[in-house]
Amino acid sequence: MSLKYKSIKPDISLADFVSDFWLFQNLSENTEEAIALPDGRIDMFLSKSASEPFTITVLGIGTRPHTAKIVAGTLIFAIGFKLPATEYIFNFPFADLLDNKKCLANDFWGFNSEDLNDFDAFCQKATQKVKSLLPKEIDSRKQKLFDLIYCSKGEITVKELSGMVFWSSRQINRYFNQQFGLSLKMYCNILRFRASLEHIAKGRLFPELDFADQNHFIKQVKKFSGVVPKELFKYKDDRFILLSTFCQP
Structure with a gap:
């Protein structure tokens, strides 16, 4: 390459x-x-x-x-x-x-x-x-919120997060939109997409994360990559930078 x-x-x-x-x-x-x-x-x-x-x-x-x-x-x-x-x-x-x-x-x-x-x-x-x-301290709710988001790789709902960090869903989404420009749900979907790339790189083209079904999985992959899982796997060692990293020894 x-x-x-x-x-x-x-x-x-x-x-x-x-x-x-x-x-x-x-x-x-x-x-x-x-x-x-x-x-x-x-x-x-x-x-x-x-x-x-x-x-x-x-x-x-x-x-x-x-x-x-x-x-x-x-x-x-x-x-x-x-x-x-x-x-x-x-x-x-x-x-x-x-x-x-x-x-x-x-x-x-x-x-x-x-x-x-x-x-x-x-x-x-x-x-x-x-x-x-590095800050001397950060908001404890935000720290717990991000810990949960990253540990779950996006496989968690806004409602679940809200209950765990004692911060309303409306306030969380307002924070995300004002600070990052998108909703928490959209961000979790991106993390879940990224996690699915590791499976696709190994030829596992079926949902292994919290997707409703195969059709939902394909739609989400195409939404964020522009192509279906089969096409991603075909070019795993070539055009797609992030996907190719999962193929490295």
Whole structure:
């Protein structure tokens, strides 16, 4: 493959805010096409290529597949954030960044183009920077809410969550829409879709999560990927970036 993807987990101290650090690179001399699938993360990435300057960009939550032309020599180092990071690390809402992106200053958080020379060193620098921004405390209801959402991989209803965290469904959805630009139910559906990709990558094309039936499963997969499970599996080692990560040894 001409497209290289690598991901590593963060230090345990960052687990509430960081999902992973990742690297993406086009190793060929040609522009390649890649399809990014919704994964429930907020991504901040540093990128450059032979024909494009160094940039730092932050991406909001994605709700649909996005086809991108990756020019030759593109190199991206990134931090994948969990949702609490928007409020407690970035300190601003991401509602306007749903399916959208925002360019940041080229020296944001002290990063620069030289940080793209060494992925391990980038991960260490990013770890230290995020650690320096960690809040002394966070709202206990929100912490429990996100713990339940991520542990369940989205297989939990808004009503169940509301009862567990003693926060009304209306208030939770207002928070999600104002902070992230989508409802909690939609976000849980995205996480459940992401979890189903691991099964699809192994050729298991039937629902193994809390889908009503096979038809519902197919519709949800097509909604977030643009194709049915069989088509996803067919191209598991090629165009779909997130799906291909589940095929790596």
